[in-house]
Amino acid sequence: MRIDRPAARPDDIRRHNLAVILAQIHRDGPLTRAELTARLGLSRSTIGALVADLTALGFVEESVPNGGERAGRPSHVVGPHAGGPFVIAVDVDVSHLTAAAVGVGGTTLAKRVVPHEACPPTPAQVARQIFATVASLRAELGRSDDTIGPAAIGISVPGTVDRRNGAVGFAPNLGWRHAEFGGLLDDIAVPVVVGNDADLAVLAEHQRGSGRGCDDVVYLIGRVGVGAGIIANGSPLRGHDGQAGEIGHNVVDASGPPCHCGKRGCLETFIGDNALLELVGRGGLARDGAAQEVFADARSGQEQALSAVRVVAESLGQALGVIVNTLNPQRVILGGSLADVLDIARDVVEQSLDRHALDAPGRTVQLSLPSLGEDSALLGAAEVAFAAVLDDPLGDRVLLPR
């Protein structure tokens, strides 16, 4: 129990119970009133009143299912309201951004992929794209009226983010360093949350993907850079400055190759895309898609490509050993290029992990592919945008941008 929070008051109960019901419908989809009654352990009439509140607030809508063959009155089904509050999620990548309007329940209401003006883009160019894309998504939804805009905007960036102000410390793929990115979005009238891609990806996979039901799960993503998003005890682990999970710059071998961060032998230099490309003699600056070509070659049985993937897989197992010893997760989800490495050379990864992890935690950890595919970070951005709304359905953020 956190003991430094305020005392509870009678009014908190309704607020709390509304939030619990809404969070369960958001995560699990439509539920019958009977299911809600059983899950929450409250009376049917209390559940009825709470559902009526959420309906009036525009979050949910009720429907009566077809009676079917069973006798008795069927329980009403309470589901997300398609016309209810929504958020806008943005995933910033090197060559393009993906944006989506997402409703309660995680439903994508509209989505578009927009190429950047330049590759990589500057923070100002990305901010301009975001303003334009938010406006066009609102128009597409027929919700350009200011009173029914998005409740919040969540943005995923492939770099370290200071979550207090949205500043990007270091985003190697974008070439950003100490970029005051969040400040460029201050003119947006609703709350804007900027997060690290791995942090957001693990949130979405935990909520509705491969990490469902796991209280301790790590999402390890590797492309040019390598980073981890961590859920521990069922909650995001972000650290004091919001920069936990930057394991790409753990020094694996002090006499290893130089890393762009200035150190030598960082994990990225062993399992990042450049390491793979060096191994097949295609080193230099990683082009978009270059690593995918190597994976395609390896899948078609090309010996040099396969052997390169197996070398990376060996180092990946060592990195997983450190994660397992330190965090003892139930599941590790591998994203980006590391998903391909696991897919092609799972045997090598698992044997290396066995050699590098302590007995017990090494035996119980499961290695998984992301079930939300390329959308993990995008849907995670929607989750952080929704968080304030879901935590307090009676708050003033809903439908009423500040």
Next chain:
Amino acid sequence: MRIDRPAARPDDIRRHNLAVILAQIHRDGPLTRAELTARLGLSRSTIGALVADLTALGFVEESVPNGGERAGRPSHVVGPHAGGPFVIAVDVDVSHLTAAAVGVGGTTLAKRVVPHEACPPTPAQVARQIFATVASLRAELGRSDDTIGPAAIGISVPGTVDRRNGAVGFAPNLGWRHAEFGGLLDDIAVPVVVGNDADLAVLAEHQRGSGRGCDDVVYLIGRVGVGAGIIANGSPLRGHDGQAGEIGHNVVDASGPPCHCGKRGCLETFIGDNALLELVGRGGLARDGAAQEVFADARSGQEQALSAVRVVAESLGQALGVIVNTLNPQRVILGGSLADVLDIARDVVEQSLDRHALDAPGRTVQLSLPSLGEDSALLGAAEVAFAAVLDDPLGDRVLLPR
């Protein structure tokens, strides 16, 4: 918010508020009614009623302070009740165990150090010592009546612990492997919690030591073995099997020295006591106190000892770099021999950390000595024993062992 917990009910408010008041007095010591009113944001009469409940339950007692020079009626002071519920904490070390009866507020009511029958002892020998020591502590307190025994017993073990059953997976200093330790204590009539020493030490330092006020703190302890206790987001991070923090077996250099765990180049082989002793030519099995002799030599300026400590300090900085990149803690507390390494060669540790950690988190982390000294794990064992009592002051565990 954890959404899978039961809904809140009106009765939960009193229970919650009693727990919050009790937890604050347990952590912070005596508080005036006025302070409690301000902290909890409740009315004076509500605070009065809650304090009366806690007084009736035997947890706290009120006193009226000397009026002093200020006008008006002084606010009553609410403090831990010295004759109230207590727990027994045990810290199992290689040559001896330390046991203490601890009351609300973390006050040590009685304490003793008992040498083991053998060194190292077997699990059965330790269990017998614990039975005898608990009985003698109860007798010393004049509380041998079954209805006023300890509310619970917490035990710290220097090894990996399965917290579901108290089994010890691996405790290298004790020479235990897969030891069904917790099962030997089933005859004790009150709840028994067995925990890993670093996990318990970080709990105590977070509650009332060097980690106070930090939501993200790591306690890194090194003697023969090396392990970490982690507080993240203000809560203990234990992992899926309760074995998080076993970083002593992270492979630092795959071609490094063999480790007793069967791997090569584990962190322990670089910063554990044996590494230090090897460096001064006193390798072999570490005797109790052998590392302390090297630290004494280094402090008196002996060149070889000082140089050995600085070599360990360099590796310690690299290990801290991995901790900082992965967990981004606000503070890292160094315990056991690592406290001496920090004390003697802080400059080397910090320079090495700077080279091995990412910019931002590396700049903000603070390296501290434990303020509870050798008692961190013992007092942490008291905290876990108290946890069930504090979480539910109305529960039946208090004063009424099952």
